[in-house]
Amino acid sequence: MSTELEPLADPGLPHHVHRKADTDPAAEKRAERQVSILFLLSAAGTLLFIYSFIWIPTDVFVFLPLLGNTNAHQLGIGTGLGLALFFIGAGAVHWAKTLMPDEEVIAQRHEMRSSDEDRASFVETVKEEAGKVQLGRRSLIKRSLGLALGLVGLSPLILLRDLGPLPEQSLLKTTWDKGIRVVTDPGNRPLRPEDLEVGAIAHVLPEIKDPEHRKLSDIAKDAAILIRVRPSELKLSEERMAWTHEGIIAFSKICSHMGCPVALYEQTTKHLLCPCHQSTFDVPTGAKVIFGPAARPLPQLAITVDDEGYLIAAAPFDEPVGPSFWERNI
Amino acid sequence: MDRALRLDLLGEVIIMALFKWISGKRRHRAMAPGMLVVALFLIGGIYSIAATPDNATASNARSALIEEGKNIFMRGCSSCHGLNAEGSGIAPSLIGVGAASVDFQVATGRMPMADMSQQAMRKKPVYSPEEIAALAAYVASLAPGPAIPTAEQLNYERDGNVAEGGELFRTNCAMCHNAAAQGGALTAGKYAPTLMGVEPVHIYEAMITGPQAMPVFGDQAITPEEKLSIIKWIKSVESEGSYGGASLGKVGPVTEGLLGWVLGLGSLIGIAVWLATKAR
């Protein structure tokens, strides 16, 4: 298959050229000195490391060009240790290059493949030993062993069952419910409509009894944002319009794509941007996706005010918040 | 010396002299109540004389300031924002934006804008502090709006709490301005600027006015004390030294990865080339 005509001849390994240090004793001495200087530099590095570790306090900062105001302790131990290690290596390599034998050596390769006799006798041995076991004839044993091995392989999976609970309904529900007040995050202060002027945003959570001990897994579903625009700017269906209050509209803050907090609100364009993957949501149209990988709008939370004039949820979220999952049904 | 204080002193001197004169005739029976009435009238009169010119001067000064501001506005701003600051197709109305907004936009050099195709950015202010005060007074006179916070309101060293500020910053600000307040990208080429080196008063004004794309953070969403905490935290980040060497812009793994490839692997490959070349 090869089209090889006659190739150019191999001239063989080039003639070995001696180094200066091989022929000139002065050069050899010089190389030796260079190697030991490198090793001494390493020793100096270790001393710097020890000095810095013990005697430079950890709260001292020095100003250095390029680095700025930098911690002196960290810089001292790092530089010391780094140089100590580096120069050991540099010394060893320089030693190998200048003073150790540099004549290239040729070793022969052997094919990986075993010889044909070895292979034949291997096959023979396997056949013979397998024949003694008579696995081929004892199909009952073979099948029952197969079954046993297959089943025992299941046991680790079963053992891992208690890693976590089953999802049940937990992805479908949040803390938000009819009448729950909207409170600021952080701060846990209730909000009235007049606290938000047009162009304002508030990061909020549902009011709970013990705000000091909110569970992170609740926050991961409950986090929401309130945004106020002019009511005339909202382009919503009548039903969704009823979910807003005097131009205040509430959305889940958890991205419908991969769950990052979507919180970059631009009051000029009325866009919400997710900083993780740049999905962009259009607030006036109910957080419709106008750019990026997210496929669904942010879930909208129906809000209204209670008797005391505080903003409350008018209903729980009507769809699961956060990223999609197999059982999600909308 | 202050004018009002001088008038007060004058009034006191006159009253004292009157008392001396009357005290010589105080044996008269009707003297005491009569004296009281006279004294009250006198005090009232003097005060009214003293106060009236002061108020008048103040409001005169104020209207002069507004007038000056209006002049500056006419020359520098009206071509975009309209002759009465009512706004136009290219610039928003300034009615009701308040003095804080004017101070923020003009004192940080964002306004007047040189190039409308780009986002207004921080640069050397065009107007002097006096001119900015005049402009702010003019715009504030159009309709009520957020005022410039006073130094007393801005005492973040006293009223702020760094750790709380950090929490607030990370919830309310970091998604645009980055966790280390270094700035970040918004949609369609807009960006949230770095907050390093921004005056506390301007940070405060930005929060209450919502300049450009930034939303407004009302005093209930983030209370004035919390705003001071945020400022205190930003200032602490600004002055904090670098604990682990060059900070690489504090923008996260992108610069780290770049440095790892270029400087880390690059220098090691360089050394490997040295290692593999024959010595002479």
Place this chain on the structure above:
Amino acid sequence: MKTRREKIAGGVANFVDERTGAAKWVKKNLQKVFPDHWSFMLGEIALYSFIILLLSGTFLTFWFVPSQEELIYNGSYTPLNGVKMSAAYESTLHISFDVRGGLLMRQVHHWAALLFLAAMVAHLLRVFFTGAFRKPREINWILGVALLTLGIVEGFLGYSLPDDLLSGTGIRIAQAIIQALPVIGTYLAFFAFGGEFPGELFIPRIYTVHVLLIPGIILALITVHLMLVWYQKHTQYPGPGRTEKNVVGYPLLPVYMAKAGGFFFIVFGVTVLLGAFAQINPIWIFGPYTPTQISAGSQPDWYMGWLDGLVRMSPPLETHAFGYTISWNILLPGLILPGIIFTGMALYPFIEAWATGDKREHHLLDRPRNAPTRTAIGAMSLTFMVVALINGGNDLIATHFSLSINQIMWGTRISIILLPPLAYIITKRVCLSLQRYDRELVLHGRETGRLVMLPHGEYIEVHEPISPEKAYLLTQHEQRTPLEAPGADANGVAPRGGIKSKVRSRLSKALLGEQIAKPTAEDVKAIESGHH
């Protein structure tokens, strides 16, 4: 007479040999020959970075508390005093600010991780472009792909452990990917996290995986990888005196030992210097993780950046049918594409061997230009990854170069389809031009730049013949003809499976077809006789 030292050494050696019979083996192997080339050190950088990771990682475990239990910070980093955080984050602050050398070791650990993966990728590229994966080294290639995959997972878990804002965001995204798996996703996510995200179990769990399970597997695979290198002997670059049957280089003792050992210290030293001078992952700036907070410009480490870039540029596709949801916008860029890329990478040696019908051993490396199609495939894949990686940092590119993220996103969306094929075509053309250039060099020598006027007034440039060594290097490669289309099978058996053999001959043609004929000895002779 023997000195005392020699006696002791002899005693020890005797003890060991009588129990293991090691003398014979060790003697043979101390003379093992290793070829010297800088590009052969890339794998060593990866190996040494891994050792540095083991050392610095062990140091960190002495203080790190893998727990998501909540507590209130009250430590020496005052800007976080009174903030609620997990024990994992608190202990990372403790390591950074209260353990002397702790921050240095954290930074060394992180830099070593970035270098580990960078070196693995560079090593992989070297192996690919020089054809070092060919028989008998396919097993080592697959081990390498496995090591790279494990390295990426290991790095990501390490990035996730401190429980700062960035790592929590990363975990959130990982959870969303798990949850997006059809049918089993939700269950898997609940099992992995012990319930809903983030729960309190994930960090303790991945800690064990990060410090025990994956490093153990990596260590085992590295051992096999190195044993195979040892056993199969190292490949070498072509050149005079170097053949498929020999290996030219330096013996293990002393030269290679000194160089490789020295290089370990150099890698360690450079990593520590990076840790001293360049701050990495300053978790105290990011703050502790809570699900409502996020920083602008949240990115993963570079080795996950391409994955993040793919996710960012993904079209907003989701299927809702029969009450179920399939998130293509997560599955496609997060699992399917990476799966195809890594599977394709693992299988490439077999695909190439099948297409070329080449079943021989190869120990001499290819010069990339002499395998134009393979080089072009490599350039194409690399372009794909780089475009994806660039999009992974699109927000920072936007702010630093005054661009818009939307522009960059559209730019990379289009580029990732257009640029890889373009890279393929250009690389192939460049390779062929280089081959042509090589041919010219051998036949007509090197251009000297000297002009000479001939007697009849014509100017010619003087060409200097190249050395026989150089000429040999430029012509030593073999040029094979592609496999013929069905019918002309080597055994003359009528082909079955028409499509398969068609694909094979098409591939074969692509891989072997386009070559610039290398000069033969006859060509050179003909030219020489023509000159004189």
